Each structure stands twice: as C-alpha cells, then as structure tokens.
Amino acid sequence: MLFLATAILSASIHFAGAVDAPVVPGVAVTAPGEPGGPPLADTAAPPRGDEPATVDTTPGLEQVAVCRALATAEPSTTTGARPSTAAPDLTVPACLAELRGASSPALTALGDSFDPVGDDASRLSAVLTAGADAPTTAAWWAGLDDSRRLGLVAAVPGVVGQLEGVPYSVRDQANRLFLGAATLALHDRDETAAEQVGDDARSAMLGQVQLALADRSAGDEDRQLIALDTVMPGRAAVSVGSLDTADDVSVLVPGMFFTVQGQMVDWAETAGQLHDEQRAWTYLLARSDARPLDSVAVVAWMGYRTPDLTNVYTLDLARQGAGHLEDALSGLDAARASDAPRVTVVAHSYGSTTATLALSSGRVSVDSLALLGSPGSVVPTAAMLSVADDDVYAAAGSFDPVAGSGYFGVDPGTGAFGAVLLHTGGGDDSVTGRALRAALGHNDYLLPGTESMRSLALIALGHGDMVDGDERGPGEPRPDGPELALVRPQDVYLRD
Structure with missing residues (x-):
C-alpha cells in the first residue's frame, strides 16, 4: 500500500537526490564540574550509550587539543544515530572546559585549523550536542564573560550556532557567519585543484539557506x-x-x-x-x-x-x-x-x-x-x-x-x-x-x-x-x- x-x-513532488550523511562519533560523557563554573553533575543527562569513564577536566589554557581531536576524529563505521565510542580523553566536559579557559590566540588557532567549508565544525558541534544536554550547555554559556562569548562566536561560529541552550540571537549571528564563511570558501576553491566532488551541491544547498533567510x-x-x-x-x-x-x-x-x-x-x-x-x-x-x-x-x-x-x-x-x-x-x-x-x-x-x-x-x-x-x-x-x-x-x-x-x-x-x-x-x-x-x-x-x-x-x-x-x-x-x-x-x- x-x-x-x-x-x-x-x-508530483520535486526532490533532490540525497547522499548518506556521515555519522559523527558520539562521546562517552561524565559529569564532573568545570573549574570555576557550575557543577555539571547536577544538570547533565544520563549518557545514551556506554558507561563513561571519569576524566581530568583541567583546562589547557594555551591549547584546545581535546576539542580539535573531537572535531577531526574519523567518523564511526557503525550504524545508528548516536554511537558512543571514544578515547577516554576525548570528552565533552573537557572540551567545554578548554573552550572556557583557553587563550584568545588558542581559540583563533582552533578556528583556523578547521576545514574551511564546515565539516570539522559540524562534527564538533554534533558531539558536543550529543554529549552535553541543553541545560548543561546553557549553564556553561551563562558562566562565560562577554569577551569569551564574542571570541567563541568569532573563532568557531559553526560550533556555537549548533549548541542547544545558547540564546537564539547568538546562534543566529554565529550561523550567519558560518554560512558566509563556508559559502566563500566553496567559491574560492571552485575550479581549482582544491575543488572536491560535491562542492557544487553544497554551494547550492547553502544558497537555498540564504534565500530562505532573505525571503519575505x-x-x-x-x-x-x-x-x-x-x-x-x-x-x-x-x-x-x-x-x-x-x-x-x-x-x-x-x-x-x-x-x-x-x-x-x-x-x-x-x-x-x-x-x-x-x-x-x-x-x-x-x-x-x-x-x-x-x-x-x-x-x-x-x-x-x-x-x-x-x-x-x-x-x-x-x-x-x-x-x-x-x-x-x-x-x-x-x-x-x-x-x-x-x-x-x-x-x-x-x-x-x-x-x-x-x-x-x-x-x-x-x-x-x-x-x-x-x-x-x-x-x-x-x-x-x-x-x-x-x-x-x-x-x-x-x-x-x-x-x-x-x-x-x-x-x-x-x-x-x-x-x-x-x-x-x-x-x-x-x-x-x-x-x-x-x-x-x-x-x-x-x-x-x-x-x-x-x-x-x-x-x-x-x-x-x-x-x-x-x-x-x-x-x-x-x-x-x-x-x-x-x-x-x-x-x-x-x-x-
């Protein structure tokens, strides 16, 4: 039937071909409190996968290696929406702590190290969303000072824009920056040696988002x-x-x-x-x-x-x-x-x-x-x-x-x-x-x-x-x- x-x-319905979306690796999560911030244990939701391992969440003030590793980890070969396998040191609380405490040059270096069209940002935002519930993220964001919030939006807009619990005006600003940067990056590598299969489709997809925002x-x-x-x-x-x-x-x-x-x-x-x-x-x-x-x-x-x-x-x-x-x-x-x-x-x-x-x-x-x-x-x-x-x-x-x-x-x-x-x-x-x-x-x-x-x-x-x-x-x-x-x-x- x-x-x-x-x-x-x-x-009768016009539709575009779809390509299997890559599955990003999930993260086993503990709920220790962040140094200087609200305790995560009171707000973190139970993990949706394997039991987590306890880790040290001391922030690296000059490096954001944990977040970088989460963003560039190879996609899981397993099926399912939210696999939860990761090395013990690749944890969401550690990444959030380092984003809170890292220096401005370290944040800039993190953003500059991401691929220009957004794959790394999408992976990192996916594991952060899966690994920390929205109340935890909201409390983390509320504990940041204004300069750190502005720094995060400027350095990693494709991550901030996807974080559930962050105010929507902030997410809108971040996502528009992300959209513009990804669109420009695709345009710059068009018809060059850096061009990749699927770039035209991705450009068209981002163009539709821009049109949806402009339509009145x-x-x-x-x-x-x-x-x-x-x-x-x-x-x-x-x-x-x-x-x-x-x-x-x-x-x-x-x-x-x-x-x-x-x-x-x-x-x-x-x-x-x-x-x-x-x-x-x-x-x-x-x-x-x-x-x-x-x-x-x-x-x-x-x-x-x-x-x-x-x-x-x-x-x-x-x-x-x-x-x-x-x-x-x-x-x-x-x-x-x-x-x-x-x-x-x-x-x-x-x-x-x-x-x-x-x-x-x-x-x-x-x-x-x-x-x-x-x-x-x-x-x-x-x-x-x-x-x-x-x-x-x-x-x-x-x-x-x-x-x-x-x-x-x-x-x-x-x-x-x-x-x-x-x-x-x-x-x-x-x-x-x-x-x-x-x-x-x-x-x-x-x-x-x-x-x-x-x-x-x-x-x-x-x-x-x-x-x-x-x-x-x-x-x-x-x-x-x-x-x-x-x-x-x-x-x-x-x-x-």
Whole structure:
C-alpha cells in the first residue's frame, strides 16, 4: 500500500537526490564540574550509550587539543544515530572546559585549523550536542564573560550556532557567519585543484539557506538561522519571529523528500504563512477579550535527513530525526527556562512518525501536537505521548493516500488513538465568516486559506477549543477515503 502511495508522491513532488550523511562519533560523557563554573553533575543527562569513564577536566589554557581531536576524529563505521565510542580523553566536559579557559590566540588557532567549508565544525558541534544536554550547555554559556562569548562566536561560529541552550540571537549571528564563511570558501576553491566532488551541491544547498533567510513573501518578521549543518545533504532551521521572546512557538517537522537544497525556501515560506495566520488570530482574539497580543515564532525545522523512495520503508531516519528533534526541543526549554513559551509541534507525513518517537521518549514534552497525513504513530494512544493535557490533533484529507495507511503503527485518525480529528472539508469560518478551502490531498494541510491552516494557528495559540474536529470514542473508524488505485497523481502535489 505504501509503495503505491509513495509512487504517487514521486510523480508530483520535486526532490533532490540525497547522499548518506556521515555519522559523527558520539562521546562517552561524565559529569564532573568545570573549574570555576557550575557543577555539571547536577544538570547533565544520563549518557545514551556506554558507561563513561571519569576524566581530568583541567583546562589547557594555551591549547584546545581535546576539542580539535573531537572535531577531526574519523567518523564511526557503525550504524545508528548516536554511537558512543571514544578515547577516554576525548570528552565533552573537557572540551567545554578548554573552550572556557583557553587563550584568545588558542581559540583563533582552533578556528583556523578547521576545514574551511564546515565539516570539522559540524562534527564538533554534533558531539558536543550529543554529549552535553541543553541545560548543561546553557549553564556553561551563562558562566562565560562577554569577551569569551564574542571570541567563541568569532573563532568557531559553526560550533556555537549548533549548541542547544545558547540564546537564539547568538546562534543566529554565529550561523550567519558560518554560512558566509563556508559559502566563500566553496567559491574560492571552485575550479581549482582544491575543488572536491560535491562542492557544487553544497554551494547550492547553502544558497537555498540564504534565500530562505532573505525571503519575505510571507511572515514579514525577522528571521533567525538557528541551526546549520553544512555536511550534505545538510540540516538547517529558520525561525520566523524571535525564539528568544515569542510567547507561542510552533515547530514544523517535514516528511519525505524534503531536503535543505530542494525545499528550504518553500518550508520557510510555509512557516511564514502559518506565522501570518497566527498573527491575524492574535489581533482577533485581543479585540474580543482585551488581552495583550501574543508574540509568535514559527520554526521551519529541517533538522534531520528525510527519506526518499529507497529508504522510506524503515524507521531508521525517523529514529535519527527524533534524536535531533529532542535536542531542539530541549534547547528551547533550556534557553527559555526563565520565560517558557507555549510550544506546539506540527508534523507532516513521515515527520509525524518522527515526532511520535521523540515525544514518547520521556525526554521532552510540548503543549500541543498536530499530526498531518500520518503513516502511523509508534505508540498506540495519544496518552503515551508527552503532550500537556493530551492536546493532540490529527488531520487526514479525503484524498490523502498516506493518512490512514498505518504503515509505521497506529493511525492517529482512529478513535482509539485519542486525538481530535480535525475537519478539513472547508466551509465558512464560524468567527470571521470567511470562506475556508478544503484540504484534501497529502500536501494541502498547510496551504493558506484552508480550514486546516486556520485550525493549526488556533491550536498553536492555545485555542484548540475553537477548531472544528471530532473527538470520537474508541473503536470508531476514521472517515473512509478513496481506494488508492483511484487516486490520481495530481491529487497529491507539492504545496504551491
């Protein structure tokens, strides 16, 4: 069944070829306190691999050899998202301590020693994120003085920009520096002896990130580049609105065929359109009950490698993506610990399965979850997801061949799952009277002017009670859709 569905999708969705992303080595982590800083033992999460070995974390004031070794270690040959094998002296606490205490010339030397297009920075940021949880990183950053923070951004922007728990304004500045430096380095070695296979694709991928940041076709608010991994096929996240201050934050998780090179601009535009819908409703709601306007931010999150037709039949990429999504949500919690926003995850297609993996791990939680066109949840009921008050919604268009397939688990659209099944048929808005379009196909849910887009905006603002949906009892089936054999390719298309 899913093969036919994916074949239909492939006839109409534009996608770029993806290359296996290298797996960076994980690190066995202890939690000793850093000299002169907050104790790590109180905040570090349990390691996700082998038991750690205790190490000396005395900072090297003139060298940053530990961080350099972590950045240039050979990729692991094992499979899996987060292997945890490393030499005893290659530890995240030691690296963080040395970044705190190293001299400015040592930091400059570290940055200069990295490869110019970002591979070393991506590896180091990956092991730091995997080896130190977001609260630990947030506490480490808070313990640095301003000059050291500026020095780190200048010397290793590709590392600072990926550290979960660091303020998003800082990460945006660092990632933009990283983006510019990597783009220039690729340009400088174009058509020279230093040029490497894949440079053209990487340049195109980075160009799409730049276009996504510059685009103002929707969501006319400052954009933040909150994540950037330059290793192909690339990972990135762009926020429309400030994640440092927004009252309501939505995180958009994409499904299959989405790559940074192919869909970053489109996904950021989608985030902007949802942002516009949310902003419109904040004005309407404020006028009705005299409340102050909520500020909103919507993240176009492309933080994992999504599948194509060759690898969509397993959960391997969903598991890796779930780990990255957990990190992103933990980073938001840590960065906004003193002023927590309302957080909603909006996950489409394969991304909905990825989201159920992340939110059933017990490591992160959100306020609301919307699963759009889902091929299945890894847990049988919404109550098993870490979502406040079981505020879970599902959408299944009548001509969506993926929704209801249950390929990866329980269909969130069934009554037994316990989610509110959103109406997607369109009609007149009960509040504004405007005509709402139907969302029938697999990629219609986030189109402007649809009933589903209206519902997602209200859910993100904490007004799920205003959406039209069915809270059906256990055992009640989802509405019947057409036979897959009757679905035409044009019924499942890339959003405009």
